[in-house]
Amino acid sequence: MQALASTVNRDPTAPHYMFQDDPYLTPRTSAEFFALMFFLSSIFLSSTEIILPLPGVWQNDCCVSVLQCLMPETMELCIEEVSEAALLERIMLRKVKAAVDMYDQLLQAGTTVSPDASNDLLDLICLYGDRDPVQDDKPEAEDVEVQEEGRRRKGRLRRASDLVRIVWRENNNAERIFNLLPERDTRAYSALIRGMVKYGAHVKAFNTYTDMLNNRLTADVHTFNALISAAPEVRERYTEKWDLIVDLLNQMNEQKVKPNLLTFNALLKALRRCGSLARAQSLHTLSEMKAMGIAPSLASFDHVLGIFYKADSRGPYINNLIDQVIHAILNVALTLFSLPVNFFSSAMRICLDTKDIEAAYKVHDLLRVGENWRMLGDSFQQSIYYGRMFNLLCMMEHIDVVLKWYKELIPSLYYPNPQGMRDLLQALDTDNRLDMIPQIWKDIRRMGHDNKSDLVDELLSLMARDKHSPEIQESFAVCALDVKSLYEQGQGARMALEWTATAMTNITSVLLAAQKKQQAWDMLKLFKTKNRVPSEELMEEFLASIKSSNDPQHAMELVQISASFCLPSTPKLAERVLQAFELSEEQKSQLKSASEVKSNTESRT
Known part of the structure; x- marks a missing residue:
């Protein structure tokens, strides 16, 4: 399959490979894309929650040749009696609570548990924080409360994934079993320290490390890696954090523990919390890695x-x-x-x-x-x-x-967001390729961003700003009418666009530039219906269009509309109409009345 895949290239017009099994569900918008991703994740979690506890239900005995690597894992407990074998089985299946219960039963029965089994149990508990590994993404309420308190205490927001992080509890099973061990070796201390660091008990981890040194034990590289990553959490000042890290590195050298790649990564990660010291020390760290051949x-x-x-x-x-x-x-x-x-x-x-x-x-x-x-x-x-x-x-x-x-x-x-499409429009404007706006508008509609008022206003303003060839203006007019249809759908539809004076002005300007006079007049009348006031520049554009067609009746109507909006430019507009057109005495009288009404309104104001 890899050889065949290497002979073809990715098809940029095809949907993502994860959606190709069901073309009906192929997302068309960014919202549908993320919704489908959540849906697929939920299916995976739900199926895992069903299949893993009940592997026998899904076995197919009709297989001619059973491939064990492809068969579901056995999650059922087979050993019921109280024995070390039952304990190891529960540890292998990662059933933390069941393993702890079996360990307690063995101790109550007076059975001695081998050091290896005890350490395996301690590793399991510290790995999962004394909890059974969950199959879903729902946190326990107690964990959320603890993390919420920590978030409020630190005064900053955290991601949702941080809120569900398990915390280290006082006197949990890991500490209890550790204290019950007859002999505590390096492995036991390492598991406990790493568990404490992983679940936020940083100070306790260093105290446990001190107890380990007092018992004349040497730590392994994994223990030092955990302590180095926890060092910034137990000191306040940058110099104190760095001094603690240096002290840990010196102890590694004294105990003849050779650092590995994870050690240096933990060091670099800790340096991100060391302020101005970090830059110089990070370069020294990279040099040290090179010197050690890592x-x-x-x-x-x-x-x-x-x-x-x-x-x-x-x-x-x-x-x-x-x-x-x-x-x-x-x-x-x-x-x-x-x-x-x-x-x-x-x-x-x-x-x-x-x-x-x-x-x-x-x-x-x-x-x-x-x-x-x-x-x-x-x-x-x-x-x-x-x-x-x-x-x-x-x-x-x-x-x-x-x-x-x-x-x-x-x-x-x-799937670009509205800001991404706005960046594309600005790029088209910078390189004078506004002729592609109608095509981009189709993509905006297809991606579900046609209800974003800021993006729509940006698109309309670019189309209305300059004059172009008749072909481009015609395509702009089609695009503007399509935008107008979205505004006319009303609040009950999915598109909740609300008419603004700017949007109405831009659409009208585009229609006038494309010689769509009747549609432009309809937009001008819409101003009154929507209680919006047209700009004086728009009235000038209307007058220029009327001059080109030599239509005095529309010129008279334009002056009357301007007077109804109480525009300051109404008297000048009436004078220009009087000079540009041959009007009858009745029309001249109407123009004079409109100007007088405007003048009286201004005087009262």
Whole structure:
């Protein structure tokens, strides 16, 4: 299958591969795309919740040859008696509570549990925070309350994924079983410390490490990695955080523990919390990695990017450093696929902020190497990445290049938001390609953004601003009438667009430029119906159109409409009509009456 896939290229006009099984469900808008992603995720979670506990129900005995690697895992408990084998079975199936209960039953029966089994149980408890691994995405109420209190205490918002994080409880089963162990070796201490760090008990983790040293035990590299990552959480000042990290590194050297790639990644991650010290120390860390023969991973460079780049940092010096980091990534990353899912979106954000289109192209080339595209993350991360890239393209590239990327990315990889379509309109305006607005409007409607008033106003203002060839003006008029139909659908429809004077003026101007006089007059009468006041510039456009057709009756009507709106330019408009057209005495009298009504209104005001 991989050999066959290598012979074809991706079809940019086709939907995403995850939607090709059911073309009826292929999303047409960004809202439908995210709704379907949530739907597919819910199906996966629900099916996992059903299939894993009941694997026997889904077995097919008609298979001629059973492939064990493709069969569902056995999740049912087979050993019921109280024994160490039953304990190991529950540990293997990751049933935390059942394993703890079996361990307690063994102790109550006077059975001695082997050190390996005890350590396996301790590893399991510390891995899942003394909870059974959940199959769905619903947090327990108690966890949410604890995390909400922490969020309010820190005074900042956190993502929903942070709110469901399990916290380390006082005197939980991990601590209890650890205290029951007859002999506590390095493995037991390491499991407990790593569990405490993972679930937020940072101070307790360092206290446990001190107790480990007092018992004349040496920590392994995994223990030091956890402590280094927790060091910024137990100190306030930047210098104190760094001093604690240096102390841990010295202890590693004294205990002859060789650091690995995860050690340096934990160090770089901790440096992101060390303020002004981070930049110099991060470069020393990379040099140390090179001296030890450890190649930095993309996660390492992701932390370096976070250290050197700050949203409020600008200037050639910062841009030069960021450019060097990006180029360093590109030189070594072609063979590395293990990286955080936000690496590409973070790198593209830096390219966007520094307006470095060349670096953006290199980052995107890196994404397309091998299977790096798998590391882009979920649909939300993909949308963020491609949104930033498309925004940068609209700002920095020629419109022909922008349109090429537009056809390649949309909608197979990216459903642009209203801001993305607004960036595209501005790119069309910059390169004087407004003739493509009607085509872009069709895409806006297809993507479900035609109910965004700001985007619609931007599109109308671009069409009404300048004069173009008759062919372009005709296409603009068709587009304007389509927009007008959306406004006329009313509040009960899906499109909740409300008439504004600006939108009505722009639509009328487009219709006048396309010689759609009757539709333009209908729009002018709509001003009165919607209690909106036309601009004086629009009245001038109407007068110019009436002059070209030499229609004195419409000129008289225009003056009367201007007087009904009490426009200040009504007397001048009446005078210009009197000079431009041959009017009867009755028409001249009507013009004089309209001007007098306007003058009387101004005097009363």
